[in-house]
Amino acid sequence: MSAKIITITSGKGGVGKTTATANLGASLADLGYRVVCIDADIGLRNLDVVMGLENRIVYDLVDVVEGHCKLRQAMIRDKHLNDLFLIPAAQTRDKTAVSPQDMVRISDELRQECDWILIDSPAGIERGFRNALAPADVVLVITNPEVSAVRDADRIIGLIEAEEKGPGKLILNRVKPEMVRRGDMLATEDILDVLAIDLIGVIPEDETILISTNRGMAASLDSKSIAGKAYRNIARRLNGEEVPFETLQGRDGFFGRISRLVRAGGVR
Amino acid sequence: MKASLSIKGIQDGLLVSIPEGNWDEARPAFLELIDEQTDFFRGARLALQLEQRTLGAAELGSLRDALSEREVNLWAVLSTSEVTKTAAADLGLAQYLTKSTSGADEDVPFETVLYGDEAVLIEKTLRSGNSIRHPGHVVILGDINPGAEVIAGGNVMVWGRLRGMVHAGAAGDESSKVYALDLSPTQLRIAGQIAVSPSRRGRPKPEVAQIREGQLVAEEWQNKRRR
Numbered sequence A: 001m002s003a004k005i006i007t008i009t010s011g012k013g014g015v016g017k018t019t020a021t022a023n024l025g026a027s028l029a030d031l032g033y034r035v036v037c038i039d040a041d042i043g044l045r046n047l048d049v050v051m052g053l054e055n056r057i058v059y060d061l062v063d064v065v066e067g068h069c070k071l072r073q074a075m076i077r078d079k080h081l082n083d084l085f086l087i088p089a090a091q092t093r094d095k096t097a098v099s100p101q102d103m104v105r106i107s108d109e110l111r112q113e114c115d116w117i118l119i120d121s122p123a124g125i126e127r128g129f130r131n132a133l134a135p136a137d138v139v140l141v142i143t144n145p146e147v148s149a150v151r152d153a154d155r156i157i158g159l160i161e162a163e164e165k166g167p168g169k170l171i172l173n174r175v176k177p178e179m180v181r182r183g184d185m186l187a188t189e190d191i192l193d194v195l196a197i198d199l200i201g202v203i204p205e206d207e208t209i210l211i212s213t214n215r216g217m218a219a220s221l222d223s224k225s226i227a228g229k230a231y232r233n234i235a236r237r238l239n240g241e242e243v244p245f246e247t248l249q250g251r252d253g254f255f256g257r258i259s260r261l262v263r264a265g266g267v268r
Numbered sequence B: 001m002k003a004s005l006s007i008k009g010i011q012d013g014l015l016v017s018i019p020e021g022n023w024d025e026a027r028p029a030f031l032e033l034i035d036e037q038t039d040f041f042r043g044a045r046l047a048l049q050l051e052q053r054t055l056g057a058a059e060l061g062s063l064r065d066a067l068s069e070r071e072v073n074l075w076a077v078l079s080t081s082e083v084t085k086t087a088a089a090d091l092g093l094a095q096y097l098t099k100s101t102s103g104a105d106e107d108v109p110f111e112t113v114l115y116g117d118e119a120v121l122i123e124k125t126l127r128s129g130n131s132i133r134h135p136g137h138v139v140i141l142g143d144i145n146p147g148a149e150v151i152a153g154g155n156v157m158v159w160g161r162l163r164g165m166v167h168a169g170a171a172g173d174e175s176s177k178v179y180a181l182d183l184s185p186t187q188l189r190i191a192g193q194i195a196v197s198p199s200r201r202g203r204p205k206p207e208v209a210q211i212r213e214g215q216l217v218a219e220e221w222q223n224k225r226r227r
């Protein structure tokens, strides 16, 4: 095995990185792959909470880096999917405990163990962003359709390009179809026009995200969740499948327009 | 009417010519100009053209200190006055510019050298947070995104979409221009004039912005010479 390493990041905090990591991890594992999610947001760890694994933590990423445990010992198996694992972040320790080189070394070791490594990154303005970026084969940039979030996403795409990890692929999260219809939200076309990177998925605003987060089970495992479906489609696109962009609520105006702007082809 | 100060971007930094006249007036006028354009001058390397003006080491030294308080680095003084030259030498300041910018009495075998301000070419899109400062002209092959800025002593030409902030003629040159294939800046400045672009009507077309009769105006960008 030689895993593909996907880093999920954003310019602004709170736009949905952790949610995306949990949902993509579950979707890829559900497709039959062996997946390891790493929480690289040291000090602000919450991927364990979103995945519902908080109470199973014994060792964390810093323990691995400092040699207190073996890599295998820090991999927590998911409750629902046998081939999904989490390496949690340390909650309290010094943010400088992990270096970009450490992340590259750990990821290289993990590559032999699985098919996909998903790294939940801190927002680009925070420390630890470079750690999450260093081992990445592909970077997914996530933003909400708001002016300030797009502005920060643009900045981070610049940093990613400067680190030669670019240009990355875009996930547009929390899109409200009614607002787009009324013209109260930035149109996808305008966002893509500024950011000038490929779109890999559009996730609607959806309360099943909240419900599933509280239950510790990814929305992408719930066949009725539309956000979950959108995440499953991103997983398939990462896997190289050509999946048309979903139409929301029967209105094809918006999504019909963007699908033309999307280049097909995954990353594998 | 008095000749005014002139500022020119040269190979590495700025060349300021101070006109003849009373030093007690020229000096504060010069410093005031810098204070009005702190963004532009901060961190600049500066050479002074003083022609035959006579300045002693005390006056020159005090000017250098006043400039360094403003984070401007005075490195050269050009003068024909022996007194000024000696003062400059005592202060360790250079008295010549590199050949290509001194202009005067050089043998150029063929007229293959074009004189003018230095220009930089940037072949990428400037993203939010990027900032470019240059004493001469700036040419960008790419977009200037919202949140990015370009501050130039001369003209700015954007072969792409200008949606961020551009300041041309930042040291006060009102003849500077801004060209873009799509001119929709967050804010545009030429010398001391500031404009905010109106929301666009219809398809973007190449435009040039400049100061005409004291007003910052944008109009279609055409090759005038062809008419």
Ligand SMILES: Nc1ncnc2c1ncn2[C@@H]1O[C@H](COP(=O)(O)OP(=O)(O)O)[C@@H](O)[C@H]1O
Residues within 6 Å of the ligand: A010, A012, A013, A014, A015, A016, A017, A018, A019, A020, A173, A174, A175, A203, A204, A205, A206, A207, A209, A210, A213, A227
């Ligand atoms: N598509 C969505 N619909 C509704 N709520 C969402 C959606 N995506 C994320 N959220 C909510 O937004 C908040 C921030 O998400 P999170 O993944 O923690 O962001 P980040 O990791 O970028 O800080 C959470 O409360 C999450 O439930």
Ligand SMILES: [Mg+2]
Residues within 6 Å of the ligand: A017, A018, A019, A041, A046
């Ligand atoms: Mg998070």
